[in-house]
Amino acid sequence: MVLAVLAAWASLVGGGTAWAHAGPRPALLWGAVEPVASGVSYREFSLTASHGPVRGHLLTADLRSPRVSLDLLYPGSVAARSTVSRMAEARGAVGGVNGDFFDISEAQHPGVEATGAPVGPSVASGRGIGAAVPDGQRFGPPMPRGGSTRDVIGVGTDRTGRLDRLTLRGTVTAKGRRLPLRGFNQYALPVGGIGAYTPDWGAASRRRATCGTDTRRSAPCSDETYELTVQHGKVASESRAPGRGRIAAGTVVLVGRESGARELRRLRVGDRVRVERKLTGDGEGALRFAIGGFPVLRDGRPVAGLDGRTPAVRTSVGMAEQGRLFHLLALDGGPEYRSGLTVAELADVMRDIGADDAVNLDGGGSSTLVTRERGGHASVRNHPSGGAERPVANGVGVFVQT
Template structure:
C-alpha cells in the first residue's frame, strides 16, 4: 500500500513541478499514532534542491479520530506547538494561522493574536482583522481573511467562510459590531472584547487602516465596559488587563467612537455576536487559513518564486480525510517549496481542497507515537528552535 502511494505521489508531483519523492521506509514509514491517524516523514527531489517534510493523515470516518484548535488559553497569547499539543493531550499538532508577530506602531505591544477567525470546541473565540491588517503572503483572488479550515458537527472537514455578525443594543438604538477579540478593527468600527482575549492591551485594535497595517493609530477612540448588561465605565483610550467573565469591553474608532460616546454608566446594553459559516453546518473547530487548492487544482495566481518552510492542510473530496503537512526550508538539506508547489503537494495526497497556514519560522509539527510520554517536534524549524505561535491544529484520539 505504501509503495502504491509513493508511486502515485511521484507521478502527480512529476507532472506538476518535477518533484520525485524518495521512499522513507528506512525512516520508519507510516506510523499509527491512533485509530484513523498515521504519520509519515517524506523526502522530495526537486529542481531547486532536496525537500524534507512530514505528513499526518486523519481519517474522520473513524469515530475515534478528531481535529481541534490548539491555543494557549487566551486569544492574545502564544506558545510552542509541542507544548500546546501536550497540554491538550493531542497525538499530533501543527502550527495554524498567521498572527500579530511584529508591531510597526511605537509604544504598541504586539498582541500575538491570530489574523483570521477561530472556533474551539464550538466556542467562537475571535473574528478576522481587515485584509490590509493581516500578516502573511498576499491573498489569492477569490479568497479572504475570513476563510478557515473547519470541522463541522457532521464530522466533515471543509474550507468555510465565516462572517461576523453582532450588535450592541442600548437606549440609543443598535450599534453594529465589526470585531470580536481582534488586534485590528475596521476604520469607523466597533469591536467587542471578551474574557477570551486575555490581559494584553487593546490599544492595537485602533491602529492602522483597512488597507495599511502600518498607518498611524486613530486619535478618535472610545472604550466602554459593559458588566452584567449595564455600562459600568467609559474611557477615551483602549485599556488593558483581564476582562471579567461577566463583562465585555466595547472599543470604537472614528464613527464607532462617536456611537460609543453616547453611552453612559448605568445604561443597559445587550451585546450579541456570532460567526456564521456560509452553507455549512455549525462548526466544532475553525482556524484562519488561506485557500490554495480548489477542485483538485492549484489556484491560478499563487506565487511560484519564494521558497520557504510551509505548513498546509488538504481535504479529500468528501471531507472525510485531512492531510496535515509541513516541509522544512531555508537550509542545505531542505530548500522549501513555493505556494504553487505546496498546493500541488496537497493534491498529490489525494486532496481536492487545500489551505496554506503560517510558514517560515512558524512551521512546526509535533508528534506523539504510541509508547511516547510526550509529543516532540519532528521537523527542523528554520529559526533554529520552535517558535511560539498563536494557535495550531491538534489531532486527537477521542
C-alpha cells in the first residue's frame, strides 16, 4: 500500500507535549481510503512514537448523512461478553470498535466470578441499561485529574455527538420511606448503597456488587448484604446473599450492602415497592447512544494530566464537525507494533486525525476494529495483541440505513 504524508505534526496549531522528549513530532503517514458504505470509510496510518513503530486503523462515520448512525454494541446483557465481530454481525453494523473497560478478573476475591460488566454507563437505542461503578472500583489506566467513571461519549437524539457525564437518579419507595437508589445494573455498588438489577443485567451473579469499597476495588466483600426480588411492584422473595440467574420480565432485584442491606431488611414479602431510575446527563437533550470512556481531548486540546510514560495498544473514539463526524480508532497489536502509544500521545494522534473531542476506551488485548460488507461477515482489520479477538463488554457500532 502506497503511503503518503498527511501532515507534519510540528506545524499543527497548539503543538503538543507528548513528544517533546523525542525531538520534533513525527510525521503521520496515511494509507489509501477504502469506502465501507455510504458515509463510512476505513484507512490505515503509521508513525514512529516514543516507544517504537505504531500502526493504526481508523473508521470514519459521517453523521451528516441521514443514513449513518452510531449505537451501542453489546451481547444482549450488561453482564456478558462477546467479540466485536460477533456483536457487529448480530446487529447488522457495517463496522465498529471495542468499548469500555470492564470487570475482567476477580482474582482478589476468591469464589467471586467476574461479571464482564462495563465500568461506565451504557445507553443503547435511547434506553439506559446500566450506570457507573464508583471511581475506586474501575479497571483500566489511571484517569486524568477530574475524570470520572460517569464520563461518556455519545450521540444525542438530535444526532449530534458530545462528551457528557451520566449520573444515576433514582429512589426506592416503600412503607412511606424514600431511599436513594445508588446502583443500576453495575458490577460494584457504593458502600451502604442499594442497587437495582433488571432483566438487562443478564444471568451473572450479583455477589460482586457487594465486594470492594468506593476507594479500593480489592477490598474484601461485605459480610452484611441483603437481596429482595420485586415482581410487579411487590416483594416476592428475600435472601441474605445476592443471587444469580436471569431476571424475569416485570421483575427488579434490589441488592443492598451495609446500611442499604439494613434498610431492605425492613421489608417483607407482599410489601409494595416502587423503584424509579433515570440516567441524566450534564448536556442538553437526551442521549440516544452512550458508552463509558475518559476524555483525552476537549475542544481540540489534550486534557491536563494525561499519562505520558506508559505505552499500550489503545482504542479511542473522537468527534469533529460539531459532533457530526466520528473517528473510531484501534491500534494494531501485531508484534512489531505492540509498544503502542501513551495516553498523552493518543490525545495528540486523535487531534492530528482531526478530532476536537475524544475518549480513551479499553485497550491492550481488547483493542479491535472491524468492518463488514453488506450481508457478509465482519472482518477484523487490526491484529489483536492476544493473537485473537477478546470477548468484551460492549463496543461502538456504525450503522448505515439501507
